[in-house]
Amino acid sequence: MSKACSSEETIEAGRRFASELRKGDLVLLMGVLGAGKTTFVRGVASVLAPNAHVSSPSFTLMKIYRGTDLVMYHIDFYRLRSVQELWDIRIEEFLEDGVVLVEWPGRFPSLAKLPHWSVILRVSGDCRWIDIRRS
């Protein structure tokens, strides 16, 4: 468990966590609106794909950052509108060449059946308690 009391510290926590990640890793990010999930992902991206410009796929549910030897997929299910959109996202294929980070994974419950990292962000004023575990 670590404590981050600014966006910069949350980004730094993401940076530290990035060194644990390998191709094939799935990361489920949990926490209320504004907890800092996207902020944390920015830190991860700064390590895994430091020079990436974000590729823009045809749907906003997902951003793709190309690193040198892996691809980082950042998916946000908050705006998921239909099951059809879900079929377009082939997470298991993405895991073959990269790392997948998912915000609001509860919208896609079967995800949690895959081996994954849980990153749980709890808000306490300006601070965030960040709990990371392997499941």
Ligand SMILES: Nc1ncnc2c1ncn2[C@@H]1O[C@H](COP(=O)(O)OP(=O)(O)OP(=O)(O)O)[C@@H](O)[C@H]1O
């Ligand atoms: N310690 C902190 N860590 C991260 N963000 C913080 C912190 N303190 C304040 N903030 C603010 O909280 C917000 C976090 O936004 P962010 O988009 O990262 O959250 P999120 O969990 O991705 O939300 P959403 O569920 O809407 O996608 C930002 O506005 C940020 O400036």
Ligand SMILES: [Mg+2]
């Ligand atoms: Mg977010």
